[in-house]
Amino acid sequence: MSTPYVVRVAEDPADREACFAVRKEVFVGEQGVPEDLEYDAYDAGAVHVLAVRQDGVPLGTGRLLHGEAAVAQTGAGPSVGSLGRLAVTGSARGLGVGAALVRAIEDAARARGLTAVDLHAQTHALGFYARLGYEPYGPEYVEAGIPHQGMRRSL
Numbered sequence: 001m002s003t004p005y006v007v008r009v010a011e012d013p014a015d016r017e018a019c020f021a022v023r024k025e026v027f028v029g030e031q032g033v034p035e036d037l038e039y040d041a042y043d044a045g046a047v048h049v050l051a052v053r054q055d056g057v058p059l060g061t062g063r064l065l066h067g068e069a070a071v072a073q074t075g076a077g078p079s080v081g082s083l084g085r086l087a088v089t090g091s092a093r094g095l096g097v098g099a100a101l102v103r104a105i106e107d108a109a110r111a112r113g114l115t116a117v118d119l120h121a122q123t124h125a126l127g128f129y130a131r132l133g134y135e136p137y138g139p140e141y142v143e144a145g146i147p148h149q150g151m152r153r154s155l
Contacts, residue, residue: 059092
């Protein structure tokens with residue numbers, strides 16, 4: 001049985017708009033993150049990935065920061081990428097979309113020669129990322145009013 005969706009790098013403006021729409025639905029709409037915090041200067045240079053249903057409906061998104069942007073986000077060296085803004089629409093949760101997005105971001109990181117991926121996990125999602133091989137580090141902290149924990153996976 002094939003998956004009812006595909007995951008791809010968001011290459012064109014329509015794909016990027018779909019990514020931003022998913023983020024707005026999940027982070028701004030569901031979680032109450034202020035819109036001015038959700039979108040930032042890193043979006044322009046990030047690699048965005050998009051999961052879409054076979055009929056074109058967007059289901060999820062995530063982004064990879066690399067280079068100076070990742071260093072600024074993670075505090076680690078230039079060989080560590082930063083996975084962020086991972087969001088899956090309510091109707092697509094439980095279909096494996098989140099894991100597929102993480103793996104696509106890791107593939108994009110490998111393609112850029114990165115050796116690890118760092119992320120800031122909302123604490124309710126720690127188990128999800130742990131199942132994908134991410135290990136927590138450092139203290140819990142609050143970002144955009146939501147508890148988070150740093151996590152990293154070597155590639």
